[in-house]
Amino acid sequence: MQKAPGENTPEASSPPTNSPILDDPCAYIRVMTGRITAPALELVEVEAFRRFFAAGHGAHTADVGGAALLALPDIRSTMLNRVAGLGLAEPAGEQHLDEIAAFFESFGVEYAISVAPQAQPAELTGFLAERGFASGYAWTKFTRAADEAAASITDLRVELVGPERGEDFALVVLEAYDLPSSAASLLAGATELEGYDCFVAYADDEPAAAGALVVLGETAWLGFGSTRPAFRRRGGQRALFSARARRAVELGATTLVTETGELLPGRPANSYRNIVRAGFRPAYVRPNFLSPA
Numbered sequence: 001m002q003k004a005p006g007e008n009t010p011e012a013s014s015p016p017t018n019s020p021i022l023d024d025p026c027a028y029i030r031v032m033t034g035r036i037t038a039p040a041l042e043l044v045e046v047e048a049f050r051r052f053f054a055a056g057h058g059a060h061t062a063d064v065g066g067a068a069l070l071a072l073p074d075i076r077s078t079m080l081n082r083v084a085g086l087g088l089a090e091p092a093g094e095q096h097l098d099e100i101a102a103f104f105e106s107f108g109v110e111y112a113i114s115v116a117p118q119a120q121p122a123e124l125t126g127f128l129a130e131r132g133f134a135s136g137y138a139w140t141k142f143t144r145a146a147d148e149a150a151a152s153i154t155d156l157r158v159e160l161v162g163p164e165r166g167e168d169f170a171l172v173v174l175e176a177y178d179l180p181s182s183a184a185s186l187l188a189g190a191t192e193l194e195g196y197d198c199f200v201a202y203a204d205d206e207p208a209a210a211g212a213l214v215v216l217g218e219t220a221w222l223g224f225g226s227t228r229p230a231f232r233r234r235g236g237q238r239a240l241f242s243a244r245a246r247r248a249v250e251l252g253a254t255t256l257v258t259e260t261g262e263l264l265p266g267r268p269a270n271s272y273r274n275i276v277r278a279g280f281r282p283a284y285v286r287p288n289f290l291s292p293a
Contacts, residue, residue, distance in 0.1 A: 039088050039116075039118045040216075040217065040255070041141055041143060041219065041255075041257045042085060042118060043085065043216065044215075044216040044217075044219045044220065044257060045084065045257065045259065046068050047216050048216075048221045048223060049061075049068055049084055050063075050068040051214070052190060052196075053071070055192075055193060056186075056189075057186035057189055058072060058183070059071065059072050059186055060072075060073070060107070064083075064086075064100055065086070065087075065092055065096045067084065067085040067086040067088070067089070067092070067096070067100075068085055069083055069103050069104070070083070070084060071107050071109060071111070073107040073108065074180070074182050075180065075182075076109060078112035078136065078290060079112075081104065081107075081111040081112070082113065082288070083100055083113040084114055085116075086113055086114070086115065087116075087118075087119030087124050088118060088120075090120075091121045092121070092124050092127070093127075094127060097127060097128075097131065104291065110293060111290075111291045112136055112288040112290055112291070113288070113291075114139070114288050115128075115288075115289060116141075116284075116286050117286070125287075131292065132292035133289040133290060135290075137261060137262065138262040138287045138288060139259045139261060139262060139286050140260060140261070140262050140263065140272065140283075140284075140286070141258075141259050141282070141283045141284055142257065142275050142276075142280035142281060143257050143280065143281060143283045144256050144278075144279045146220060146245055146249050146254050146255060146256050147249055152235055152238035152239040152241070152242045152278075153235055153238075154201070154234055154235030155203070155235075156202060156203055156208055156209065157202045158199055158202075158239050159199065159200055159201075159202065160198070160199055160247065161198050161199065162191055162192075163188075163191045163192045166187075166188030166189065166191040166192065167184070167188050168200045168202075168207040168210075169187060169190060169198045169200055169210050170183075170185075170187035171207050171228075172200065172226050172227070172228055173210055173226045174187060175228045175229070176227055177226060190212060190224070195216075196212055196214055197212065197214075197247055198224075199211050199213070199244060201231075201239055201240055203231055203234070206231075208227065208230075208236050209225075209226065209227040209228070209231060209237060209239075209240055210225075211223070211224055211225045211237070211240040211241070211244055212224040212244075213247055215248055215253045218252060218253055218254045218255060219253060219255045219256075220244070220253035220256050221256075222241065222248075222258040223258065223259075225241075225258070225271070237278075238274065241274075241279075242278070244256075256280070257283075258280060260275060262285050
């Protein structure tokens with residue numbers, strides 16, 4: 001999940017007219033055919049968010065069929081109330097969907113289900129259509145080799161931060177994603193999580209940009225990419241990509257993955273362009289499907 005303030009928010013709330021359509025499974029298959037890649041690209045992201053939401057501070061998570069159910073009821077956004085990894089560990093069925101619905105209904109929130117091209121069974125989108133789900137704004141998954149050089153020039157200072165500077169990490173992400181202050185303790189707590197490496201780019205002593213890294217096996221996920229408005233266009237995200245790539249190599253990763261909103265006409269694309277400039281290549285587009293209101 002990468003984002004600069006107000007840009008490319010991967011929010012599944014405004015269905016574009018050219019996204020895969022639930023009531024036309026053939027269209028979905030045509031869009032996704034040829035884009036299937038290793039499940040590791042998805043599983044590292046699923047694990048990263050599972051750990052983050054398991055930390056508490058108002059967040060909740062559960063496991064259904066290997067998928068991570070992620071709920072942050074205080075923030076009514078399908079970016080933060082969603083299902084990741086459905087149909088990857090095992091084929092998804094009606095019972096899984098029943099359990100997912102019960103989980104989110106207990107919090108009274110609408111939610112999104114991400115359906116990766118690797119998800120099984122092929123009829124999964126049909127199951128969702130029968131339950132009244134609608135197509136939302138899709139995300140693009142990117143990948144690159146961890147040891148590829150990606151030059152960055154910035155006047156910001158990038159540091160790997162621990163719990164003592166968790167508030168700095170939280171400040172950047174809160175402001176960049178326009179999140180309420182109630183999420184501050186959850187975000188600051190990311191610096192304490194096992195397997196999380198959190199980075200902050202500073203302008204002198206002022207937190208300017210941030211990002212996180214989680215490694216699972218040989219695959220590294222780069223998420224929470226964010227920049228405060230006052231510090232845009234200073235190379236912060238490029239520098240953070242470089243720093244996290246170096247750290248990923250130290251931890252044994254060979255592949256980097258990240259994601260942001262799908263590139264569509266009329267939508268801001270700074271986040272998308274930053275990722276491409278950092279050497280990433282689009283792997284596939286992953287649809288989000290919205291629960292019935």
